[in-house]
Amino acid sequence: MLEIAGKTFRSRLFGGTGKFASAKVMKEALMASGSEMITVALRRVDLNDPEDDIMANLDRDHFWFLPNTSGARDAEEAIRLANLARAVGNTNWLKLEVTPDPRTLLPDPIETLRATELLVKDGFVVLPYMNADPILALKLQDVGAAAVMPLGSPIGTNQGVLTKFQVKIIIDQARVPVVVDAGLGAPSHAAAAMEMGADAVLVNTAIAVAGDPVRMARAFAAAVDAGRAAFESGLGRQGPEASASSPETGLDFLR
């Protein structure tokens, strides 16, 4: 079972709650996905539609809320959002997102590291969204991140795990769980991340905008299970047949 900051999760598929056509579809899809951890964002209450409340639709005994700091452009903004999330959500868990470039929404490594350190000291359980930079992952771990969330490819690109070499290094080196986030556009992408040994994946858009989000959620759940099982079963090495099956390495010198 996956364990993050002392809490265990059976499902290794984390869900997102954005971009669904309706609250009803969102709830059905999240139930179908089997996800136990879901991300939520923070926004001003729409004073013209005060009933629009995600909390009313989702049972918090079933779903562990992971508030994010989406929209934050630097550490200070992220910390402000973090404190608001803690107050409204009664949780100290946080998906830290610091994305100064509105075009690509790529995470700022320096501000993310700075915010992680400050938030951990303030008692938050921080899961930082990050570019797939192995040294950054280790530094985030060193300042107390509870997990790291490297991106597979930029948000919304549906390109899958383009960062696989770096993600593999992160997985090999990290003491904390590695959650591949962003860019997973198809179940095969999620399976690929899990086969590499990712501890979990986070999928939002690909499920939310599918023609049938509920079936797509099931497809992702199956892919995550398959990928994990393959990883745990031990995959063969891929690549050119560099090591011939009949090696020529002479060991005649041995006595």
Place this chain on the structure above:
Amino acid sequence: MFILPPFKSLQKQIAASTKADVKQALVASHAGIDGLAALLSPRAEEMLPQLAARSAEITAARFGRTIQLYAPVYVSSFCTNKCAYCGFSAENKIERRVLSLDEAEAEMDILHRRGFNHILLVAGEAPAKVGVDYLAELARRTRDRFAAITIEVQPLSTADYATLFKAGITGVAVYQETYDPIIYKQVHLSGKKADYDYRLKSPARVAEAGMREVGIGTLMGLANWRAEGLALGLHLAWLRKHFWRTNFTVSFPRMRPAEGDFHPLEETSEKQLSQLLFALRIFDHDVGLVLSTREEERYRNGMIGLGPTRYSAGSCTAPGGYTEPDSALEQFSVGDHRSLPEVCDAIRSKGHDPVHKDWDAVFQAGQPII
């Protein structure tokens, strides 16, 4: 802290490995700890050429066709420990010697003139004879001449390691000798070294202090070599997870004739030593593997390119032995008596480049770069 599973359970895990497990470990991109157990098992013995090929492939990819070279400088044969296997053991009635700083520097200079850039300072464990001040002063005097100055002395505190790092020491070797706590107790009869747990925690202190390199190892001939190999792998993996900035090396010196009448408790053949070496390389692609002059010329030549990445050369294991070559005060007698140029020639003839440095101690933090 690092906790080792019961030694017997390691032996059981290895013994339970099947031929299919060995094959899986050979085709996996990373063998993992289960893979290491399989590669150390008797099942893997009949596949030694395949192990060698995979090990050679990884070594070439990660280290290129290079062999790093170093030489030891023994600065003291005084020791407060009684260790059954060691020529410097406290109860051995031998003439002992500690080099003055000038004498030690002279030894290092001889090796510098012979072309060495990496020196391993070795001393018996007697802090009153060779302590932190001695080592720091020697490092300060010589750091501008050497790429790497590493030490193999008594374990120290984190603060002491940090002091030595600032003075110019680049790395520390602190071998567990054996990971079997029962054998450990049998052969470490008295002195600070008799404390198994303190010794086991030492490599982490070295890394914590910021040293560039930590060497771990076992003395082959004390306990079951297969289980020692798995213990080394577990220790190494734990250290890597906790100290990602640190470079790690592993040594597995086989017991050599020494003063005293100790005989190895377990014989390890060249084939078995090779299997251990290949298994560790396949388990950890980046770890430095050390093959010292304890091994014979024929074996060391044969192993070039197959897994080891660091060789000692032209070694003398007696304090002052480079200045006075006839000294009889050696810790053990070496198996490869060739000079540095001879070893370099052998390395080149096998298509490899003898490398003398990959760092300069003078760049190290705490030292102004002139």
Place this chain on the structure above:
Amino acid sequence: MNITVNGEPKETSPNNSILNLLNELEINAQTVVVECDNTIIKQEEYATTILQDGAVLELIRFVGGG
């Protein structure tokens, strides 16, 4: 007296509490966090926190997000 709520000017009666304001706006107090003049107000203090003229409030809640 005049206050600002989520960027919009609003009028409210003097000595109004945060809890009363939320009720007037038909917002479930359990689901929002109130930031008043850049300070987060604890939920148990909504009833006892009296709004001052010119106060700037942010009412925040969870919404969908990835």
